Amino acid sequence: MSNANSEILVDVDGVEMVFRRGAEEIHVLKDLHLKVPKGEFLALMGPSGSGKSTLLNLIGGLDRPTRGKVRIGGEPLEGLSDRRLADWRARHIGFVFQLYNLVPVLSAERNVELPLLLTHLTKAQRQKHVAAALNMVGLSQRARHFPRTLSGGEQQRVGIARAIVTDPTLLLCDEPTGDLDRKAGDEILDLLQALNREQGKTIIMVTHDPHASARASRTVYLNKGQLASEPLQ
DSSP states (O other), X not given: OOSTTSOEEEEEEEEEEEEEETTEEEEEXXXXXXXXXXXXXXXXXXXXXXXHHHHHHHHTTSSOOSEEEEEETTEEGGGSOHHHHHHHHHHHEEEEOTTOOOOTTXXXXXXXXXXXXXXXXXXXXXXXXXXXXXXXXXXXXXXXOOGGGSOHHHHHHHHHHHXXXXXXXXXXXXXXXXXXXXXXXXXXHHHHHHHHHHHOOEEEEEOSXXXXXXXXXXXXXXXXXXXXXXOOO
């Protein structure tokens, strides 16, 4: 999936990210370049504080780089206003979080429905999309359960269903197995692989776990703000 003839979906070009703490400048990402072909399952590894989540947020349009360009599907994000960027994000990006980020007072199906409330779909159309997403992650029978009654693995499945319910262009997963035991984590990785291989979803997954990264089709390493194809010693 990474051959030169593949369509490039994610193009990070010369990106730098600088945070300021008082008079101090903290360079989190330094002249970073990354191309992700459509349909790839990419793992992004690196030590804590290396900038992995920062890079994921830039690709997802949650942050803007200090310098450089981020293009998704050929569209440059820097030219979008905050409102247009929010609309773009709702259409094209599905986020999966380590701690699930479910609303505890909402059932599984209502949590999955949340991104659809930003669309023009009717209630009946939303219900159809929600049912399809929950079926895809194997939780149709738990649709009306609340997060507190679900296991960690089931909660993460709800999180994935919520991420895919809008049929996004790109799935961004930030340590999706980091809060799960190995068995539940393996089930989530099986699901992500199936979404990649059977549904053609492009996935970028931040992880610190080599066991998880082995499921991806390619792994890149981020250290001291720069990418490498091998872990730095």
